[in-house]
Amino acid sequence: MKMTTRRVNISRRVYPCPLCGELAARHSTGRRRLREIGVDGPTVVDVTYSKHYCAKCRRHFSLPMDHLAPAGGRFTNRVRWTAVDLVVKSALTLEKAALRMRQKYFVNVPPTTLHDWVVEAMTA
Numbered sequence: 001m002k003m004t005t006r007r008v009n010i011s012r013r014v015y016p017c018p019l020c021g022e023l024a025a026r027h028s029t030g031r032r033r034l035r036e037i038g039v040d041g042p043t044v045v046d047v048t049y050s051k052h053y054c055a056k057c058r059r060h061f062s063l064p065m066d067h068l069a070p071a072g073g074r075f076t077n078r079v080r081w082t083a084v085d086l087v088v089k090s091a092l093t094l095e096k097a098a099l100r101m102r103q104k105y106f107v108n109v110p111p112t113t114l115h116d117w118v119v120e121a122m123t124a
């Protein structure tokens with residue numbers, strides 16, 4: 001099966017510090033690999049992002065990417081929303097939704113992870 005990797009570079013030269021708003025320069029970059037919805041095979045988004053240092057707060061921070069994926073997560077938001085919809089809107093069981101995610105979108109979401117997502121979505 002075809003494995004697709006999509007490279008995305010969201011790195012910024014400067015970015016406002018989330019604490020004080022001061023423009024903070026990039027000092028390095030990082031990379032994150034996220035599982036994404038696949039069309040004709042497993043798909044991974046390889047994200048390059050910038051890391052910044054705020055001289056005022058003396059604090060390091062990474063470029064926010066909540067629009068792509070939650071911090072520390074292995075899956076894109078699109079995977080999350082699609083899987084949650086299968087449970088909440090299409091009323092599939094967790095196991096059936098996980099199976100659908102594997103068969104239709106080539107993403108392996110453990111039912112326990114999906115359970116956590118559904119709980120979060122219902123309590124948000």
Ligand SMILES: [Zn+2]
Nearest residue numbers: 017020054057
């Ligand atoms: Zn700051």
